[in-house]
Amino acid sequence: MKAIDTHCHISHTLKRGLKLNVLLQHAAENNVLAIIDSPVFLDSYNQSIRIHKNNPKKNFVTLGASPANYHEVNINKIILNIREFAEKKEIVGIGEVGLDYYWVKNKAIRNQQHTIFKQFIELANELDLPLIIHSREAEKDSIQDLSIAETPVIMHSFAGDVETALECVDRGYFISIPTSVTSRKKHRRLAEIVPLEYLITETDSPYLSPFPDKKRNEPAYVIYAVKEIAKIKEVPEEEVAEITTKNAITIFDLKLS
16 A cells, blocks of 8 residues: 655654654655655755755655744745745745644734735745645635635645535645544544545654654654545545545656656
8 A cells, every 4th residue: 555745844853863764764664655845944945855856756845934933034035945946846835834823823923924825825826836735723714815826735734624624625625634633533524524536645744643652753654644544434545545645646746757
């Protein structure tokens, strides 16, 4: 059975004690066809690009910024870097970007998030790259801002309500189910109600581990998201693997061979 980890944070995973060669070996042993690394801080961009260049058919990169930190970073410099890497065809998407109301309560900073989020959406439109959306406790406002998006949209580790999820599907957006679907009720409910044709899988490693006794997640564990979706939907694991893998390859235009 195969799988693709459409969203992880390799630099954060390495900082938690997992060596890169071991991370890649574990992924290969579990038939993870591709890993999409999504750094959210400028000082991690070059490391992710280097890993991609060393493994161009297995490791891919999207570049973004954490919405909770928009007000603390140089957004213009981030956008400039993203554009430069995109022009060299070294990234496959923009994100994660979006809105975060969980960590940010200040109204003025939330308003600033909207302005910056729209800049990223316009950048994706310009570069013709998919958008990976962080929408923590801001799902409805995020999809409102996304009305100007012209490229594929992925709702990363989505945890909104069923109504909002189905609105995303109506718009043609994809819902990314993380490995924590093994235990989190919201993700389980979404895995149940969202059609398989609109699902992809991710780890968000080193976060959202599928195991209660292992806090550090890693790309190899994405296979457990596939297994759990199959169990919830009562369909064969191979069917879930086939469709979610195909979705990821199509969305990100992954060149695996």
